[in-house]
Amino acid sequence: MTIPSFDLRVARSGRSMHIAPCGELDIATTPELEQALTEATTEAVAEIVLDLRELTFMDSTGLRALAQANAGADERGVTLSIIRGPRQIERVLEISGLGALLPLVDAPQ
Template sequence: MRDQGNEPFVVRANGEIDLDTAPSLRRALVAALESHREVVLDLWEVTFMDCAGLGALVRARNRAGRCGARLVLRGAGHCVVRLLKLTGLHRRLAVEP
């Protein structure tokens, strides 16, 4: 059942998002997107992200589209923003300061 509230659900990530941690982030985002209209991924405390992290974000974005939900990335640091720009994903994902 989808949440009818106006407040977005916040998922907070920290540390490194890599091959070891990306699957748990993906699961958390999918679960949140299935029950909320808007999910904010707080990246403020993320220090590193690799291609596995990017894959988790893309899968979550695709799930959001199928669920009629919105995924927003917020507080991404330089390392994450740089990676999003290098891959062109900054044009496909909603990124807020």
């Protein structure tokens, strides 16, 4: 049995935090993303950029993490930008209705 790969890249620049989950975001890997998002909102950052471009899969636990990140950022006055992922990730957001509620942005050029 092959274990799906997952990596989480976190980089801070000044008061901005860039978080990029890579691979499959599911029940086994979502806690790692949630921890990074919690740490980002409790640190003195003004902006969190969540980059979904390298996700290959996302289940309902990933959706929950995105919704909670959005709520947490609002509560703390932190700007959250979520860079759109591949088509299959966009489809999950669209079907769930969450895509209309999240601050989704196109990838920087």
